[in-house]
Amino acid sequence: MNAVELIEVKKAFSNVQAVKNLTLTVPEGCVYGFIGPNGSGKSTTLRMIMRIIYPDEGIVRVLGADTFGAANDLVGYLPEERSTYKKMKVREVLCFHAELKGLRRPSALVDEWLERLGLIDWREKKVETLSKGMAQKVQFISSVVSKPKLLLLDEPFSGLDPVNNEAIRKAVIELHQEGTTIIFSTHDMRTAEVMCDYIFMIYRGDKVLDGTLESIQNQYGTDMIRVRVEGNAVGVGELQRIRGVSDAKDLGHFKELRVAGGVDTQAILHRLCELGRVVHFEVSRPSLHDIFVRIANPTAEESDETAVPALQGE
Amino acid sequence: MRKIWVIAFREFNATVRTKAFLVGIFLMPVLMCGSVVVSIITEKLEDRSSQKIAIVDRTPGAKIAPILQTAVEKRNAQDTVNKKTGERSSPEFKLEIVPPSGSDQAAVESQRVELSKRVKDHEIIGFLEIGPDANNQRATLTAILGAIGKPKPAAPDEQADDREDPALCRFQTVPTNAGAIDFYRWSLIQVTLITRFGLTNVDEKTQKAIFDQKPPVVMLGLTTLDEKGNAIDDEGNLKTAAQLAVGLGMMMLMFMMVMVGSTPLLQSVLEEKMQKISEVLLGSVQPFQLMMGKLMGMIGVALLLSVVYVAGTLFAVNYYGFGEYIPLTLLLWFLFYLVLAVIMYGSLFSAIGAACSDMKEPQALMLPVMMPIILPMMLVGLIIKNPDGIVARAVSLFPPTTPMMMLLRQAMEANVRPWEQVVSTIGIIAFTVFCVWVGGRIFRIGILMQGKAPSFKQLVQWVVHG
Numbered sequence: 001m002n003a004v005e006l007i008e009v010k011k012a013f014s015n016v017q018a019v020k021n022l023t024l025t026v027p028e029g030c031v032y033g034f035i036g037p038n039g040s041g042k043s044t045t046l047r048m049i050m051r052i053i054y055p056d057e058g059i060v061r062v063l064g065a066d067t068f069g070a071a072n073d074l075v076g077y078l079p080e081e082r083s084t085y086k087k088m089k090v091r092e093v094l095c096f097h098a099e100l101k102g103l104r105r106p107s108a109l110v111d112e113w114l115e116r117l118g119l120i121d122w123r124e125k126k127v128e129t130l131s132k133g134m135a136q137k138v139q140f141i142s143s144v145v146s147k148p149k150l151l152l153l154d155e156p157f158s159g160l161d162p163v164n165n166e167a168i169r170k171a172v173i174e175l176h177q178e179g180t181t182i183i184f185s186t187h188d189m190r191t192a193e194v195m196c197d198y199i200f201m202i203y204r205g206d207k208v209l210d211g212t213l214e215s216i217q218n219q220y221g222t223d224m225i226r227v228r229v230e231g232n233a234v235g236v237g238e239l240q241r242i243r244g245v246s247d248a249k250d251l252g253h254f255k256e257l258r259v260a261g262g263v264d265t266q267a268i269l270h271r272l273c274e275l276g277r278v279v280h281f282e283v284s285r286p287s288l289h290d291i292f293v294r295i296a297n298p299t300a301e302e303s304d305e306t307a308v309p310a311l312q313g314e
Numbered sequence: 315m316r317k318i319w320v321i322a323f324r325e326f327n328a329t330v331r332t333k334a335f336l337v338g339i340f341l342m343p344v345l346m347c348g349s350v351v352v353s354i355i356t357e358k359l360e361d362r363s364s365q366k367i368a369i370v371d372r373t374p375g376a377k378i379a380p381i382l383q384t385a386v387e388k389r390n391a392q393d394t395v396n397k398k399t400g401e402r403s404s405p406e407f408k409l410e411i412v413p414p415s416g417s418d419q420a421a422v423e424s425q426r427v428e429l430s431k432r433v434k435d436h437e438i439i440g441f442l443e444i445g446p447d448a449n450n451q452r453a454t455l456t457a458i459l460g461a462i463g464k465p466k467p468a469a470p471d472e473q474a475d476d477r478e479d480p481a482l483c484r485f486q487t488v489p490t491n492a493g494a495i496d497f498y499r500w501s502l503i504q505v506t507l508i509t510r511f512g513l514t515n516v517d518e519k520t521q522k523a524i525f526d527q528k529p530p531v532v533m534l535g536l537t538t539l540d541e542k543g544n545a546i547d548d549e550g551n552l553k554t555a556a557q558l559a560v561g562l563g564m565m566m567l568m569f570m571m572v573m574v575g576s577t578p579l580l581q582s583v584l585e586e587k588m589q590k591i592s593e594v595l596l597g598s599v600q601p602f603q604l605m606m607g608k609l610m611g612m613i614g615v616a617l618l619l620s621v622v623y624v625a626g627t628l629f630a631v632n633y634y635g636f637g638e639y640i641p642l643t644l645l646l647w648f649l650f651y652l653v654l655a656v657i658m659y660g661s662l663f664s665a666i667g668a669a670c671s672d673m674k675e676p677q678a679l680m681l682p683v684m685m686p687i688i689l690p691m692m693l694v695g696l697i698i699k700n701p702d703g704i705v706a707r708a709v710s711l712f713p714p715t716t717p718m719m720m721l722l723r724q725a726m727e728a729n730v731r732p733w734e735q736v737v738s739t740i741g742i743i744a745f746t747v748f749c750v751w752v753g754g755r756i757f758r759i760g761i762l763m764q765g766k767a768p769s770f771k772q773l774v775q776w777v778v779h780g
Contacts, residue, residue, distance in 0.1 A: 052596045053762060077597035081590035087328065099320045100598035142594070 001064060003028045003150050003181035004049055009058030011044055018044040020205040022058070026183060026198070031176050033196035034185035035288070037296045041205045042185040043080055046152050049183070050077050063150060073102040076148030080155050080185075082139050086128035090119065093127055094142055101146035113141045117167055133164040140168055144175060151175060153184035157191060169195070189289040199288065201295065208295050217285040224290065225257040225265060227272060228280035234272070242271050254280065317599045321607025326614040329578065339622060364406035365493040368429055368441035372414045373449045378505070379411045381514045385504050388515075405493045407500070410438065417446065426486065433488060440487030440494045442501055447480035448509045483509075554726075556639035558698060561725025564648050565690065565718045567623060571616040572655055572687055576663040579612050580676055583667030583761075592668075592761050601758040605668075606750075609660045616656045620649070647724055651717035651742070658714070658746045659687065661753030669760035669776075675767035682770075686714030693719070701728030711738050713745030752777050 004026035011019040019041045026032045034042045047053045048060050051072065059066050063074055085093050091110055098106035114120045117137045127135060136159065144151060156172070157165050172195070176182050186192050192199055193213055201209035209216050227239075239248040239255055244263030249256040259265065265283050272278050286294070329335055371379035390406045415425040429441040483505055487494035503525065507513045511524070540546050586592045595604055624645065631637055666679045690709065697706045701723050710719040710730075716738050723730055759776045760768070768776070 050597055052593060073598075075597070077594070079590060079593045079597070081593065083589040083591050084594065085324075085328070085591065088324075096320065096324050097594070097598065100317055100595065102316070139594075143597075 001028050002026060002061075003030075003063060004183070005059070005061040006045070006049070007059040007061070009045075009048065009055045009060060011041075011048060011053065011055050017205050019048070019055070019202075022202070022205075022207055024200060024207065024210065026181065028181050029176075029179055030181060030197040031172075031195055032181075032183045033192040033199045034183065034202065035187070035189065035192055035199060035209075035292060036185075036202040040296075041202045043154055045202065046077075046154050046183070046185065050075065050152055073146065074149040076101075076143040076146060076151040078140055078143040078151075078153045078156055082136050084127055084135070084139055084142065087126060089124055089126055090114070090130070090138055091123040094138065094145060097142035098145045101148075103146050106145065109145055110141070113145055116171065117141060133160055136160060137164060137168065140171070144171070148180060150181045151183070153182070155185050155187065157186060157188060189287065189292055193288050201292065203295055209291065213288065216288070216291065220286050220291060221261060222283050222285050223259050223261065224284045224286050225259060225268065226251075226254050226280065226282040226284060227257065227278060228254050229272065229275065230277040230279050233276040238275060242268055244268055258286075317603050318607040318610060321595075321599065321604060322610030322614060325582070325608050325611025328582075329611065329615050330618065339619065364408050365497065366408045366410060366438045367494075367497055368410045368412045368432070368438045370412050370414050370425065370429070370441060370443045372417070372446040373444055374446070376411075376414070378444050378449065378508055379409075381508055382501070382504060383409050383411065384515065389500065404496055407497055412441070430486065433486070439491050440485055440497065442485045443483060444505070445480050445482045445484075448483050448505070450481065481509075557726050560640050560644070561722040562694070563627070564644075564725060565694070565722050567620060568648070568652055568655060568718055568721065569687065569691065571620060571652060572659050574619070575612040575616045575656055576659050579608060579660055580663040580667040580680075581673075583608065583664045583757075584670055584673065584676065587668060587761055588671065588673075596761070601761055602754045604761075605661065605664050605754055605757045608664055609657055609750075612660050613653055613656050616652060617649075620652060624648075644721075644725055648721060651721050654742055654746045655717040658717075658742075658749045659683065661750045661757075665753035665756035665760065668757040669763070669773060670767045671764055672767065679767065679770070679773070686712075690715050690718040690722075694722070697722055698726070701726045707734065710734070711741065713738075713741045716742045716745075 002025050004024070006022050006024040009019060009022045010017070022041075022045065024045075034045065036042050044053070048055050049062055051060070051062070062072065085096075088096070091107065091114070094110040094113070095106050098110060103109065111120065111123065114123050117140070119134060119137060119141075122130060122134065127138065130138065140153075140156060143153070151172075153172070156168055160168065169191075172182060172184070184195075196213070198212055199209060199216060200207065211219075234255070236248045236250050236255065239245060239257060242257075244259050244267065245257050246260045247258040249258075257268070259268065269278065269281055272281070369379045369382060371377075386407050386409050412425075412429070415421040426441075426443070429438070432438050433440060483501075485494075485498050485501060487498070503521065507516050507521070507524070513520075516524075537545050583592075586595070592604065599607070628637070628640060631640060662683045663680075666676050666683065669679065670676050693705065693709060696703070697709075697719065700706060706719065706723060706728070709715045710723050711734060712719075720730070720735075720738050755777045756773055
């Protein structure tokens, strides 16, 4: 069964089309990453799944049902803006949220989670006395304490130090192992690469990527070459003039070349050897980061039509 | 439904468990009863040491001053001491008889200036000047009595009008001196007894008999028969005043509850929207549940406050024996109207809170909602004058003003016809449901809307189109 199905969903705010004709399927038990630049429609999509807002058109089916209200006790939600009742004590506020999810006498569960994220000593403190990272962990607990079947996290890792980041990551992975379907949005491509079974990218309201990391990378083929010429003798300008190279970037010790589809990389190596002594030559697939930048960087988009694959406007 | 209770409970706790609320709940009655408490305390702290008063007796032979002197001595010995405790209950008076100056205007005035200076210097608390003709008032009285039915005597020459009445006695003091007021009251009785009735050395009983005579005409309510068939007079004035006080008190309490509850409700909805707390909540509850939860919390707070105040009032009222003026049915009506008023105005206020995104924005939208809350306050005078008039009946049937106005009319035992009662009750229930519906629709859209506050027209569109 699918945890979430969106079928031809549209949503506009005044005259801005936030989500255009989106169809998306999230299988049960997976980790789905939502990526995309700021303001591209990630949060809107999450809110529609959460049924905080309703689509103008289309069907939003969550855990098999398409007509319940926002109050779905089986769905946990961590919104992008972190805020909660500042005057309440940590434990009180968590029990309140748990009870709103239909739990009765949730204090034992709350304590368990506080223990798990190292906040047990703070349970009787007011939320306003917590540091930002701690408050974020409290809010994370409030979204997971009811053991949801589906968990929506809107940028759960932003603004966290590495230690807290790791703690929440571990908790998310554990929930996934226990069978929770997880959808999260992120700007950190590394996190998306390592954590997600599927990645979905939305750009200006359109779905531009959807699938496993491998399938996405396959769409782009092996069009990256990383080279190092001894003594850094060759400049970016020279590299760009090589036939078949569409773009070249200076990464410091390495240069990164992007080649057009169907170009023989051996010919490029040949040409490089003529320019200097090649000490490193690696043909690779673009990382998620590269793909993201290619799609979301308008200049790249204009200079290279192939950057946005055929999915657009589907 | 459970979720509504969870929200209501949190809302109630968040309000009730603040220091401001606890201080407020005790402070409000203190402020209301403050003047009474202060006067009791100051009475206890009042200066009971002896007070000196100067007497200038201008009557021929200065015959009144010695009589007053004797009366003062008698008073000091008997009346100023509490017989049970032996403590002094009011200050002793000490009279200083000052020989009068010459009788010409200038001399009289210069003596007054001189004595006034002594008052300012705290040597004496005041001075009593007994007019030269004071002792001739019995004659005057007889003359007045004799003049009834006879043509009025011609006005004396104009100059006489400007002159001081020679029969007049004047007590001059600084009006803030409490002991001086006591002396004034005492001297008023004494001088009257002496000059008008020619009585000296009057015992307390006789004094009472003279001054405490019942007025020859009293005003009463209507006569009705009780269960046993005995004719009973309504207490008239007293009852009307008590009913009015009860009605006004309940109306004020309701006004206070609506104001005390609605404004924070608006603020809390708006704050939660601004801080995006509502978004988290909407992940768990529907907008309507959120609004109803908040309303229930507010009803809880209003009921708690009312119960505290009403119970306090009932206790005080019963203690003083006025319990009968707050009938149980009226209290039940009060609770009924209070709950409906809180829901009615609370749902509109929370909708306004949800529609705005900035603390300054609600002002304009609040005005039309505030009007029916304030209107009864402005009409109170009119309703009291004529509780069965056309205005009173109209506003008590107009649902937004029904709670306060109908309650006032009921408290005053106005002639509320049965059909009026039925229509107003149905009306206010229907209107409350309507307000919740309207509020819910605005709330649902507004709570997720960011940016500029909607205009009134837009709000109407939200309500109509959803």
